[in-house]
Amino acid sequence: MPAKGWIEVNEKYCKGCELCIPACPQDVLAIDQQTITSKGYHPVNLTGPGCTGCAICAVVCPDAALTVYREAKVKKTQSVASPA
Amino acid sequence: MVSETNNATLVYERPESLTEMPTFYCPGCTHGTAHRLVAEVLDEMGIRETTIGVAPVGCSVFAYNYFNHDYVEAAHGRAPAMATGIKRVLPKKMVYTYQGDGDLASIGMGEIMHAAARGENITVIYLNNAIYGMTGGQMSPTTLPNMKTTSTPLGRDVEVAGYPIRMAEIISNLDAVSYVVRRSLHNPANIRKTKKAVKTAFQTQASGMGFSMVEILSSCPTNWKLSPSKSLEFIEEQMIPVYPIADFKVNPEIKNIKG
Amino acid sequence: MVKKLLKGNEAFAEAAIRAGCEGFFGYPITPSTEFLEHMAKRMPELGRGFVQAESEVAAINMVYGAACTGKRAMTASSSPGISLMMEGISYIAGTEVPAVIVNVMRGGPGLGNIAPSQGDYNQMVKGGGHGDYFPIVLAPASVQEAIDYITLAFDLADKYRSLVFVIVDGNLGQMMEPAELPPMRDLDFITPEWAVDGETEGRERRFLSSIYIDPKDEEVTNIRLLRRKLEIEKNEILYHTEEIDDAEIVIVAFGTAGRVASTAVRQARQEGIKVGLFRPITLSPFPYKEIEKLADQAKSMLVAEMNTGMMLDDVSLSVKGKIPIEFYGRMGGITPFPDEILDEIRRINNSPPTDTDFNAREAWLDRLELIIEGEN
DSSP: OOOOEEEEEOTTTOOOOOTHHHHOTTOOEEEOTTOOOTTSOOOEEEOSSOOOOOOHHHHHOTTOOEEEEEEOOHHHHHHHHSOO | OOEEETTEEEEEOOOTTBOSOOOOSOTTOTHHHHHHHHHHHHHHHTOGGGEEEEEOSSGGGGHHHHBSSEEEEOOTTOHHHHHHHHHHHOTTSEEEEEEEHHIIIIITHHHHHHHHHTTOSOEEEEEEOSSBTTTTSBOOTTOOTTOOBTTBTTOOOHHHHOOOOOHHHHHHTSTTOOEEEEEEOSSHHHHHHHHHHHHHHHHHHHTTOOOEEEEEEOOOHHHHTSOHHHHHHHIIIIIHHHSOOEEEEEOGGGGGOOO | OOOEEEEHHHHHHHHHHHTTOOEEEEOOOTTTHHHHHHHHHHHHHTTOEEEEOSSHHHHHHHHHHHHHTTSOEEEEEOHHHHHHHHHHHHHHHHHTOOEEEEEEEBSOSTTOOSSBOOTTHHHHHSOOSSSSOOOEEEOOSSHHHHHHHHHHHHHHHHHHTOEEEEEEEHHHHHOEEEEOOOOOOOOOOOOOTTOOOSOOTTSOOOEEOSOOOSHHHHHHHHHHHHHHHHHHHHHOOOEEEESOTTOSEEEEOOHHHHHHHHHHHHHHHHTTOOEEEEEESEEESOOHHHHHHHHHHOSEEEEEESSSSHHHHHHHHHHTTSSOEEEEEOOTTOOOOHHHHHHHHHHHHHSOOOOSSSOHHHHHHHHHHHHHHHHO
């Protein structure tokens, strides 16, 4: 099963340049025509499920406007980390 | 940099080495990408608090507003000289310049060549977008043949305006330089390679190996009169044939750096 | 310490080292080159920064960078080299970082020659670079004074975050005379709170720049620089006088010209002529008030310079038309002999001028033509 992920778009930085849209392998990004940022841009947003948290959008983002998360595989990572 | 919050793993966040100020760059301008990569490298190397940047004149004249560490602002083209002055009195600090093609390859040609020839232990981040961005799209020394700019309205005529200057190639011929490569920001794979090169450049300096420079092919959607996406295609299809992505000089010792 | 026979430029460079200069960046140019050569030997052996730059443009921008770190930084050059540095000089002034620049002046304009001159007075005193700024300018007249004022220059630069020029000419740079160097001072300076020193841990990042995009911010900066200039005027004026108390003729001359005039004054005094010397040491701030006071006491003034009368204009501003001012200048890299000044003193003494509204330069040019004819 592919990993589940999501992004947060910081509207302070996003200029709606659209570079992340064709870069997204899952094709789940689009410009949000309903929103206008304080600088007057339509920001990008996640259009639906399918994001894997691969962070390619963040790699191409010129404005460091994206924060990327992935659903944690909770138990395993925690138990490995602590006793050592 | 994977960390955990509740059931979510943070995969990527804005680097600490950037300030909270949004950039003045046009939408889709890859200056921002280059800033981000430098900031990520400073974060990863843990050197934000001991680094001094030198900003140029050009679109990145306000770089010092965007980077969250000590910065000075140079006169047009003189960043490598200013960086030299800083490094010579503070040799333990990391010192880098961030310059565009007008700044570095035109008005600052003397300063960059001699900083490199001295093997000055600084890092140069050189953004090549083949145009003067801030003044509104005039020909730069790296403008492509036949490329239209506001000062070459019929296209750069090589008979009267000469040919593009390949700085990475030229500088790599100097004995004292340790690391000179060209990278590009036109797609995710190349952005990752650019970041790796930026890191190697800073590591070269940290190891005291002398002059390092990463020439980065960058876009200028506004003055190229192309969309941000089309601008990336322009880099790939038009710029890379003139400015090949390659390692032009890599000191063999660099392989021994642990990163 | 005992005085030793010291060569000008070398002694100046050593004085700068002993004052705590940690970065020297220069480009060879006659007649200042020995300064750079001394630094080339001494700075690396002390573990301090030295670069022979590719040009004066690069050299001054290296000084700019080093100065931004809060370390004492300097360069030394000569007239055409100083012209090239004007870009960086304006940036240093606009960024308000301290820097010391020694100008061993030579004949000009253009390539000119390598002989001693004072032709850079306006460029040094009035600015030279673009924009509103006010450098401090010190004009020593002996190797010892130059040593002392280079030390003072660093202190003033730090105190006012200002550019300080020390201007001498090829005579002083090349001259050997007995002088005493100060002891080596410790590099225990406290890093100023504005310095970009790359020690960001536990503090906000710092940046230094000469950009003020909003005109309101630039005006605030211009006002700050002007207020600083006024404060410097209040505190830092320096000058030297000889035989001034009962002088009816006052010679005003700086640097080498002042030294030549000093000899002439001594000779004239032996002839019973009531003549004295006022030698400004700070050309900026200029001792306007002090010269005005002399105008209340003396009957006439003679300004002697190695240029076309650049300081003459400032003396005229001081005197405010109260007494006649005569001028005697040599140019092109020619240093006047004491006899030339003595002849002027005798002339003025024999037929004292009374007209305060005559063109001193024109009258001088007429006399000078005869003098040059006599020399040829």
